[in-house]
Amino acid sequence: MNVDITKIDQIVEKYKDKDDVPYISILQDINDEYRYLPEEALHRVSKKMEVPMSHLYSLATFYKCFSLVPRGDHEIQVCMGTACHVRGASRILEKLTRDLQVRPGQTSENGKFSLDTVNCVGACAQGPLVVFDGKYVGKLTLNKIEKLLGGNHEKDKKTS
Ligand code: FES
Incomplete structure (x- = not known):
């Protein structure tokens, strides 16, 4: 940069x-x-x-709002608060980690996605929940993750 x-x-x-x-x-x-x-x-x-x-x-x-490493085009924060945790946040995080091949705090190799975890963001009834570019996406299932990622991260990984 x-x-x-x-x-x-x-x-x-x-x-x-x-x-x-x-x-x-x-x-x-x-x-x-x-x-x-x-x-x-x-x-x-x-x-x-x-x-x-x-x-x-x-x-x-x-301050968590700062990063010393380049961030991806999209920011994904998985809520790991108690309510989200009991509704399957760990599985959501596992899938994102696997699909994007990143750990929390990292950015995908193609520079598209940065993954992080957060504690309760105050929308527990919507859990499991991720914050995607500042927007809450609640009642997330494993099947909905592909849609959330735009379905093109696999293709991008291969072409990057
Ligand atoms: S625990 Fe996730 S929003 Fe409260």
């Missing part, structure tokens, strides 16, 4: 004169731009703001 340093500088400029520098906002803007936090971008922020890389990494690793 090529990082546009000018873009990073623009983000830093937006916040640098604030009294209490909002590093989280800077990281959020970068994460929104690239859908993860490229190391090169963090180095630029560190240099421009004269803040240690260790501080930026501690924020980047503490």
